[in-house]
Amino acid sequence: MPPKNKNKSKAKRGWQDAAREAQEHRDASISHALANTIEQDVAARITALDPTSIARMTAAGELSAVQVVSAFLRQAATAQQATNCITELLGARALRRAQTLDASPPAASPTARPLLGVPVSVKSHIGIAGGRMAAGYAAWWFANPPAPRDALVVQILEHAGAVAHARTTEPQSMMQLECASNLFGETRNPHRGSELSSGGSSGGEAALLALGGSALGVGSDVGGSVRVPAAACGIFGLKPTAFRVPTTGWSSTPPGADPVPTVVRPMCRTIDGVELFMAVMLAAEPWTVEPAMVPLPWRSIDLRLSDRPLRIGIAWHDGTVQPHPPIARALAQLAATVRALPGVEVVEFPLYNADEAWAIASSLYFTDGGAADVAAMAASGEPPLPLVDWILRESPGTKVLTREELEYWLEEREEYRLEYADYWNRTGRWDDGLGRWAGTVDVLVCPVAPGIATRHGTAKYWAYSAMWNLLDYPALAFPAGTASKKVDVKEQRTSFMSDHDRSNWDLYDADLFDRMSVGLQMVGRRFDDEKVVAVYRYLKE
Template sequence: MSPVNVTIASGASWQEVAADRQRHRDATIASLNPPLPKLSASDIPLDTTGIPGSILTAKELEITEKNVEDLVSLLASGQWSAKTVVQAFMRRAAVAQQLTNCVTEILSERALQRAAELDDHLAATGQPVGPLHGLPISVKEHVGMKGYDLNAGFVAWVGQVGEEDALILQILWDAGAVFYVRTTQPQTLMHLETRSNLYGTTVNPFNTTLTAGGSSGGEGALVGLRGSVLGIGTDIGGSIRSPAANNGLFGFKPTALRLPVSGWSATMAGSDHIVGTIGPLSTSLEGVSLFVRTILSGRPWLREPSLVPIPWRGKDQLEERARGRKLRVGVIWDDKVVRPHPPILAALSRVVAELQKSDEVDVIEWECWKHDLAWEVIAKLYFCDGAAEEKAAIAASGEPLLPLSKWILENPHVREHTISTLWQAHEERQAYRTSYAAIWNERDVDVILCPAGPGVAPKLETARYWGYTSQWNLLNYPAVVFPVGTKVSREESAQGKQDNKEHEYPEAYKPMSEADQYNYDLWKEHGVDGYVGAPVSLQLVGRM
């Protein structure tokens, strides 16, 4: 099957391939009607979040400012048509692309055809197709769509094509969803920011000098600008939670083998040393919940047998399990490897203070156990061929190796394993998981509250510490990122309202590690002014 709108000639340079992909993306945006004004660099401020309000119509703004739970009700009742809703989101997504470079293509023909079918069905039967009837959902590019390019961020892979929709898309489609836009990802899919030689750098809508996160950074920026309110990301070291945190969103990394991943495209297919997972980014917690409930109600384990066959466990079941005792929340202030920047510690302090006011919650200090070792173990298992397949995919087109690709692929823990060294690495993984589980059992906590990263959204090309997210991939624990409702503010910091002074680095601070020195230097160099506008988020970790 030929991919949709890939027109590159045989033997084209990597620059020509990238130019073709960008032309295609721009053409899909130009096809929207009525046309959108073209913004110049001088039109784009540091904080871009106010720009959609100056471009879109009042109705488009009303629609795109609704959350998932509001939209599904309005669509199911017929108060708003699927066509009207998807048109509004396509236009806002196109604006988001100009502001942050987050889109690989708008799927207007496919989306409008789907929307018309849904509207006709509702008119004819009076019933919605399913719980997501007419809901626009954005999709990270490497989640396959039938007939569409599936390059996974590699120039050499342009022209590969999805043979069918990924299983997760099939289930969402049956529930009534509309897929209308695909989003950017980084070279290798292994950055905590989003930059590729195909599309360039995706930036943060709240402060364009910062990263939107990665590897689902296109989703993060798009949902952050409400060009989507529910999108699909993937995560093997923080790739859902990093963009969710950086853009002030809810993002959920399920336990691996909980939601279906068949049909995505990535290197090292078949590797099960550290298993990636797939999940939602949303403007609301209910959007996350509805996404997961819908997927599990489709019983994906019947078609992807490796999945854990556990249905949705509802709120009543969880309350029954906790009945008779308080909720026990363990708190990680720092992981003893990297101290978080002051805005994160200040936010964590505020949340803990609120929890301590509750008669239904016990808060305990969680002493981290060998989180530095956790990084050594997981980094050793990310690229068991010594990153040979990743490097070959990059070399095949002649595209340059990007700085954060080089940083992760040439990490000192990366090695080409023999069978015996791989077995040994698996034993180390299992031993770490067993030890951590024993500690959790002993302390008897229900969840852990912790930072989602060593700071708010990092400066571009500086996201080099994964420990606050990859820790939970190694342990295979589910984790959700949530915004705390504040942003880094120059004015509030100056007035002491953020309590940053209490959480500033002490005089003559001695970093705990090389990674901590790096993170400390970033704060010393940029301080509040460098991160102004960035949302502040935290992470909640559980066990399946």
Template sequence: MSVFPKQMDTWQETVAVVQQYRDNSLDIDPPLSGIPLNLPSNVSEIPRKFLSAIELDITETPPEHLLEKLASGELSSVAVTQAFLRRAALAQRLTNCLTELLPRRALARAKELDDHLSQHGKPIGPLHGLPVSIKEQITLADHPLNYSYVSWVDNVPRHSAYLIDLLETAGAVIHARTTQPQLIMHLECASNLYGTTVNPFNCSLTSGGSSGGEGALLALKGSALGVGTDIGGSVRSPAANCGVWALRPTTGRVPMLGIDEDYIGQEAIRAVAGPMSTSFEGLRSFMRAVLRGRKPELKEPGLIPLGWRDDEAKSHFWSEEKGWRLKIGVMWDDGVVKPHPPVQRALRELVEALKEIDGVEIRDWEPYHHDQAWSIAASLYFPDGGADEERELRASGEPWLPLSRWIVKDNPFCKELGMHDLWDWTAKREQYRIKYASRWLETATGDDERGVPTGMVDVLLCPAGPGAAPPLENSKYWGYLAQWNVLDYPAAVFPVTTVDKGADKKDQSYRPRNEQDAFNHELYEPERYTDAPVGLQLVGRIYEDEKVLAALDFISSRIQLPLRKAT
């Protein structure tokens, strides 16, 4: 049953009602007051002026330490949930990152968990009492699910996504739902329903997309662990832009039942759900909670029955005989669009730090036709030529936003595909995957006694985008992210540095290679990117999600991330 009136004359009236519903959900106790109307460009420090010392301490504690305190009873779930609700409400005021806050639902759940701990003396599961935020796209029973379409506002599902059931069984407290863009196909976060979500470190820049509300909320520590979806970079873009951590798992690892209902049957490039967090351990906690010993493939047969193989991951890099051995391929540039100076510096500084670690081997990685990967992705994202998107927007009369128009109407690859066309593009995808796998195999230095290649590069280190968070309405190069969706490789994003106006000068002598490169080059002026975080990406081969996180764990345990902040 819809929570909104059935008959509204215009899409603008619908938007007003939906935003009022969102604003009413921000009813927290005690209420926030005194927040100025005119905010600075960087709002990241404002929570320190409006939250209590206890609230700051709770919300700035990494999720792994919060979980320890919740499991022991040192902190109550109610107290932790109240703190995150207040900080999330403040984050909404500062960046416009929420579609809905869930105070009643969250506090009722928190009390249940506290009662359980009191009665049984042990936590209910590995995420006991931890507030978790979710992208609006991830179905929550009896709450509106609109996919950022005005025409979908009266859609209220009766059942939650299977992933929500798994998280709550593990003890999570779902406390906030976050924004996503129109079509859920921007590397930014703007819709007619909710407006634009901005970057908390520089409000003229994007928070990223499509899980951009999660990025902004986590950056402001209104959540410690969030869940987004990724079909072209949608958890990694906001993580890189907002200075947090994210994992795009291999397809078939994390349950998608009850998510992505608008794209059921689109199998060519599939979306995945993945964690975003304020810490590395948040990513691992999510994957363990959802997959370790849970056997979700019994309910969702499309999943790969791998479980979560943490115990095996260390063996990829460590042996008693040789100690730690980690071979990292470094892709400095994808050969299509050259990264901005802050990204180049982040890579250089991290590689130099890695070279100082015993057991780490660095090899340069030559990209293989990354422009071809984009032509495959852009052709397969909308095999109906965007007809479904056109229909949903026309149903309410809401206008196309600029980046929606860019990815559908201005996209030369977006065409209605006949059966044989679809087969042809899918075959091109498979051939490209085979060629890229061969490129990885070529890094082997020998074979073992069974003829299995050995000495290959373990993971790739590369940019997470062609720059730091772009100015609003300018996220038009997906290559550094969508590349790995085409290959279905797991990829983690992590914070490395911030833009340094002194160190990151624009190369005035650079001559762009192509139109996309020229557009990206012209975007960069150091002052425009003031305070912007810079993230990088670690990529592994298909189904080696655990290996990617093990490698990132190895790196982050030896190098303090981010490396430094601009002065």
């Protein structure tokens, strides 16, 4: 969500000028980065590596940081041509950084620089020194001064040996589950971009990572903005519990204005990369710099040491919208596979009052009724894009709140969180000897969204993802198969759960979605981020 700063809405030039300047800047940065070429076959081998392998091979001298960065810069330019996912390539900066790393003496410990030489891409509202942070608004391209320094999250990654090499697209207002702006246009899906979206709002990150243009990505999430594009593009994305990953140095909600907290989060093609990001981030103890953070290091969890069965909850739908056939099939296959594992129990876990969750969350997203966002667009005369217009003007939750109304919705949020905690507890039993609930569901698996990658301009149902932001529960989006037009046929339904269900069903086209990635999400309770990752690893292995 963009900052509610009225001064940032002032601009003297029109949105077409901002778009032209932004795109010229992007194109020049790509041309400059490609001046340092590397053979295509060499680049392909390097960009297929995961972050752990890159760091290990760079530390061993099998690769140089310059080789790695050059390869990813080249592949990022290719990804841009295919999907329109880049706002800027940081070629000069990245190569200088790589040269410095190559010239540095080896670290005394292999863990001292666990991201040595790893190229990292960053969503454009997260600060890079000297770069614009427009949050998808044309007026802010001119009005917002360049970032004076890197965001804290980028500083920590580079201190661990990473190399920031690319900045990626984000949508107008940041509040879309797709990725389109008047500044840079639409970001397309890496697998079928002409017709389908990459998801949003971190759609640029997802598209770039899926095509091997980055090894590790930094996105953000307030309603599904990392999980939805991760699922649409076939990669991993973790929404951590709020206040675990630092946000200092980004363009988003001002401090204290976070009734639904936005979180910075990792995206990667592998689960190893996701966990490596979190371990590096929390090992740096960022709470000593950003006081709002919770001082909780990343913990190691070995589920093989547990003395009780692992309990996996399955939610087939949210009671309002039935997911499309590829998602329902992927969920059923996962449940069947997990049921066959020793030491694992699968239990039904219907989602609790998803409609109520969306009513609360949507009322807290725009407490000013969207006035600041409308003003930001008016400053340059840019038109609202369809999904922005929809959420600002048609969503029943978007309205100006009086102080009393804001307090009401905040109370509703806390009441819903209490109800959900009780609901989750009752999947287990009260143990008098322990004095607490025991044997509850460890994690829940459910759809990320009611469909896979959406047609451009159609992602209007947020409840599957936004409820976990409202609850502040960690959630991991992960690849769970591929759609098949032969298997995932569209039945002729005659009854629907809701009007949203009917509208969503109309969007399904088995031919269009054939061979597209299908994603699911694994959800844990607050501060169970490590358990979510550990359970995924345990089931996968």
